[in-house]
Amino acid sequence: MKNKISRNKFLKLAALGSIGLYVNACRTKKTKKKAAAASTEKISADTISIDISSSQNLIIHKKGETIYETLRGGFNKRIQKYPKLIVQCKNTQGIAEAINYANANKLAVAVKSGGHCFEGFSSNNDGLVINLSLMNTVEWLDNSTIKIQPGCTLSKLYDTILPKRRIIPAGSCGGVGVGGLTLGGGYGFFSRKYGLTCDSLIELTMVDSKGIIRNTKDHPELLWACKGGGNGNFGIVTEMIFKTYDAPAHFTSHRFKALNVDADRVQTIMEKWFQLTANLPVSCFSAFVHNGRTLNILLTDYENNVKTVQQFKETLTAFVDKITIGTPKPLAASLKNYYGIQYPIYFKNASAGLYENYANIQPFIKDVLQKVIDTPGMIYQINTLGGNINQLSFKDTSAYPHRAYPYLSELQTYWDKESQSKKYETAFEEVQSIFSNNHIQTQYRNYPDINFKDWQHAYYGENYSRLQQIKQQFDPDNVFGYEQGIERKINIS
Secondary structure (H helix, E strand, O other): OOOOOOOHHHHHHOOOOOOOOOOOOOOOOOHHHHHHHHHOOOOOOOOOOOOOOOOOOEEEEEEOHHHHHHHHHHHHOOOOOOEEEEEEEOOOOHHHHHHHHHOOOOOOOEEEEEOOOOOOOOOOOOOOEEEEEOOEEEOOOOOOOEEEOOOOOOHHHHHHHHHOOOEOOOOOOOOOOOHHHHOOOOOOOOOOHHHOEEEEEEEEEEEOOOEEEOOOOOOHHHHHHHHHOOOOOOOOOEEEEEEOEOOOOOEEEEEEEEEEOHHHHHHHHHHHHHHOOOOOOOOOOEEEEEOOOEEEEEEEEEEOOOOHHHHHHHHHHHOOOOOEEEOEEEHHHHHHHHOOOOOOEEEEEEEEEEOOOOHHHOHHHHHHHHHHHHHHOOEEEEOOOHHHHHHHHHHHHHOOOOOOOOOEEEEEEEEEHHHHHHHHHHHHHHHHHHHOOOOOHHHHHHOOOOOOOOHHHHHHHHHHHHHHHHHHHHHHOOOOOOOOOOOOOOOOO
16 A cells, blocks of 8 residues: 555654654543533434534534545554544634634544644644644744644644745654644754744634634743643634744765664764763754664765764764765755654654753663664664754743753654554653653653653643643643643642
């Protein structure tokens, strides 16, 4: 079949850095009870108090329809959910109508833009899913400012803005929706120079849990919250305004590959890599990708940092088997090499901690590396953040809490058949337990793991209490609740 890919081929692409940088639902107990009650209620013409069946602002899809099955799934085949209704909204008014309908009929609400959430929070069972795929336009407001609808994918965004030599510091996986990426923070090749994706966000419009249209010009605290703490917690974003930056004309990728590695060799190279990346120029990005018996180091550059490339080459030559020094290529063509697989596959991916330096993981990392070697299909990756992400101005204007950490890691596991899920999920959690048992607790919200303990502070740090207050303001009834959604702050007087 055209869209079928084996795990081995997928992992080969991953080792080449071609799966993209994923730069990402269940509900709270109260919401689960609400949904369970709703599922027992028969929705009919007699019980529907708000009729949206003839609305020109949305399209309704029910179980049994072919398109329902197409829209129901996400990027992760491991997670299968069956909402009662899927509503494709065409505009802001359509979203408001869908929310009012859900409230009237006691349906839990989930929102889906790109459908790349690692834990399936963009869907639900027996509720209503608001699908934003039709809201995908990009509009230029002036030469440096764009308005983007949340269903726009990164590939469409780049196709629109790169011909004008403009860029925002977004991710590289082409099928990811801009909405979900931005609300959780978002990062990519350009973030070390220009900040996280959310740092370029200057305004947004949202429909809250009452179906009321809100704009952050009137609610600056909502803009702060949606820069790293959004993730469907406060409402449904309908449009976002971003500032853009000059895009480089060219982009260069360099690769350093070690074959038939053991854990000792990987650890030795890892230590060298941390040393090399400690003072990385802001126009460079690097990823350390351990995939079974293969190790790949990626170094990208868009400002011709010859000295940095030479340092990598001189330091790693004695430890790797193959070095590929790239040549500058047009930016648009280069980014397409990282768009990744665009159709579903079985996987379990999650954050594996943010690090200050190698010392954070050195005492136990060999155990992790050995487990990756022993588990075909598992990848451990560390990406460089740092640079201008840690600007004070960005910190003060966003809810993203982890700016001081220059390294972000992720654990990935892929397999071919549903019957293999338990085996690979178990191996995955065994590795995650190594990190948690060694006090690696700070995590990236766009790479969620349903098993994280104290996820509230792992994702949001000291900002969680403030985010709870904003949740109480815009979603007091927890209409947008899910298992790792921000909880309301209940004031007891």
